[in-house]
Amino acid sequence: MSSDIILVIVVGTALAFDFTNGFHDTANVVATSISTGAARPQVAIGFAALLNFVGAFISISVAATVAKDVVDAEVITTTIVFAGLIGAIAWNLITWWFALPSSSSHALIGGVVGSTVAAVGFDGVLAEGLVGKVLIPAVVAPILAFLVAGIAIGISYRVVGRQRPGIVSRGYRYGQILSGGLLALAHGTNDAQKTMGIITLALIANGRLGVNADPPTWVIVSAAAAIALGTYSGGWRIIKTTGTRIIKMDPAQGFSAQGAGAAVILASTHFGFPLSTTHVINGGVMGAGAAKRLSAVRWGVAGNIFVAWLLTLPAAAAIGALTYGFTRIFGTGALGPVLVTLMALSLIVAAFARRAQRGAPVTAAGG
Amino acid sequence: MMIATLVQGKELLQTVIASVVAGVGVTFAFSVAIWGIGESSELSRNGRPLGAAIAAIAASVALTCVAAALVGGIIVMTSK
Numbered sequence: 481m482s483s484d485i486i487l488v489i490v491v492g493t494a495l496a497f498d499f500t501n502g503f504h505d506t507a508n509v510v511a512t513s514i515s516t517g518a519a520r521p522q523v524a525i526g527f528a529a530l531l532n533f534v535g536a537f538i539s540i541s542v543a544a545t546v547a548k549d550v551v552d553a554e555v556i557t558t559t560i561v562f563a564g565l566i567g568a569i570a571w572n573l574i575t576w577w578f579a580l581p582s583s584s585s586h587a588l589i590g591g592v593v594g595s596t597v598a599a600v601g602f603d604g605v606l607a608e609g610l611v612g613k614v615l616i617p618a619v620v621a622p623i624l625a626f627l628v629a630g631i632a633i634g635i636s637y638r639v640v641g642r643q644r645p646g647i648v649s650r651g652y653r654y655g656q657i658l659s660g661g662l663l664a665l666a667h668g669t670n671d672a673q674k675t676m677g678i679i680t681l682a683l684i685a686n687g688r689l690g691v692n693a694d695p696p697t698w699v700i701v702s703a704a705a706a707i708a709l710g711t712y713s714g715g716w717r718i719i720k721t722t723g724t725r726i727i728k729m730d731p732a733q734g735f736s737a738q739g740a741g742a743a744v745i746l747a748s749t750h751f752g753f754p755l756s757t758t759h760v761i762n763g764g765v766m767g768a769g770a771a772k773r774l775s776a777v778r779w780g781v782a783g784n785i786f787v788a789w790l791l792t793l794p795a796a797a798a799i800g801a802l803t804y805g806f807t808r809i810f811g812t813g814a815l816g817p818v819l820v821t822l823m824a825l826s827l828i829v830a831a832f833a834r835r836a837q838r839g840a841p842v843t844a845a846g847g
Numbered sequence: 848m849m850i851a852t853l854v855q856g857k858e859l860l861q862t863v864i865a866s867v868v869a870g871v872g873v874t875f876a877f878s879v880a881i882w883g884i885g886e887s888s889e890l891s892r893n894g895r896p897l898g899a900a901i902a903a904i905a906a907s908v909a910l911t912c913v914a915a916a917l918v919g920g921i922i923v924m925t926s927k
Binding site: 538539616617620624625627628629631632633635636639640643644647648651652655658659662665669732735736739740742743744746747748749750751752753 | 858859861862863865866867869870871873874875877878879880881882884885886888889913917920921923924925
């Protein structure tokens with residue numbers, strides 16, 4: 481009975497994380513389209529939400545990696561998964577508060593690794609999967625997106641350099657609808673699967689699924705719906721950072737950044753690498769800016785983002801570990817997770833209330 | 848454990864190659880399409896129909912390549 485209560489809490493928390501993932505990462509998908517005027521904000525976000533939903537059904541390679549390759553599914557309990565999710569959600573909200581586009585994926589993996597280490601020690605972590613499928617791609621992916629976007633924008637400027645600016649801008653704005661759509665599809669494919677993987681891990685821990693089971697259909701549908709709803713709700717604060725504060729983009733740069741981002745995410749998803757879509761698109765945006773002129777990139781903002789990237793895995797791991805330690809004060813039953821859930825909800829409500837008191841939230845109209 | 852055994856080198860290399868080919872290739876093809884459309888309209892205005900037609904064909908071929916790349920990418924994703 482107690483483990484079933486924890487399972488219900490874990491599934492609810494995982495879907496809440498998925499919602500914050502869509503909410504937090506909307507910027508990755510739509511910021512460049514909005515900032516170059518390729519699409520109106522609400523249209524871009526609605527389109528992205530729909531394609532995130534569709535993208536979630538495309539593949540389950542990443543879900544399998546999260547469920548089986550990062551931590552040892554045989555030693556995981558639902559409380560460990562719960563504590564990891566709290567670590568991820570907490571870090572997502574902290575970085576949202578400071579308008580920093582950090583990685584939801586690394587927050588999730590960091591949270592689960594931290595709570596696993598707190599519960600069973602380092603033996604519960606699968607080093608091969610963590611390094612080979614998470615850490616190395618985490619370093620390679622944004623650099624790759626930076627280079628691909630840089631090369632792509634260099635070629636673009638050469639090819640269309642003598643054309644009239646009007647036709648070029650209009651053309652790339654149309655192209656951004658396509659590249660933005662592909663990016664949304666890629667985002668849904670890679671990111672929704674992380675939640676599917678975590679819920680699958682909880683179902684395995686609860687004994688409802690075998691160790692090598694794939695995510696059930698209800699898990700896929702609910703994860704797709706949660707990320708799409710989160711995307712539709714939009715995270716305007718981060719959209720502003722990604723869309724205007726790193727570089728001031730023209731439509732060709734927006735197209736190159738989105739195209740590079742989509743290519744890297746789709747290729748990585750195909751091989752089951754759960755990379756950070758945030759890192760990839762920000763790498764693409766910086767590459768598209770730096771290729772035109774190094775000083776076009778606001779390196780101070782880029783530096784803040786870089787620090788948030790570095791901190792994400794250890795910070796989420798620390799919060800996950802602390803959360804696990806706190807729940808264990810109340811034994812192995814459902815009391816600990818229930819108390820943590822109530823405290824987390826209170827903190828979230830207080831944070832949103834404080835944000836509302838300090839002024840109107842950053843919206844599409846408000847920039 | 849050796850770092851070489853931890854890194855999934857083959858998959859990572861394939862990811863890098865696929866990303867570069869797709870990301871740069873699609874942007875190049877789309878840029879050629881924009882060039883073709885712009886050039887076609889310019890040549891047409893200047894009374895050079897043959898040149899305009901060639902530029903329009905180049906634009907069409909480039910757009911077909913972009914569409915094929917998108918469809919191909921989605922097929923690769925769904926077939927995994």
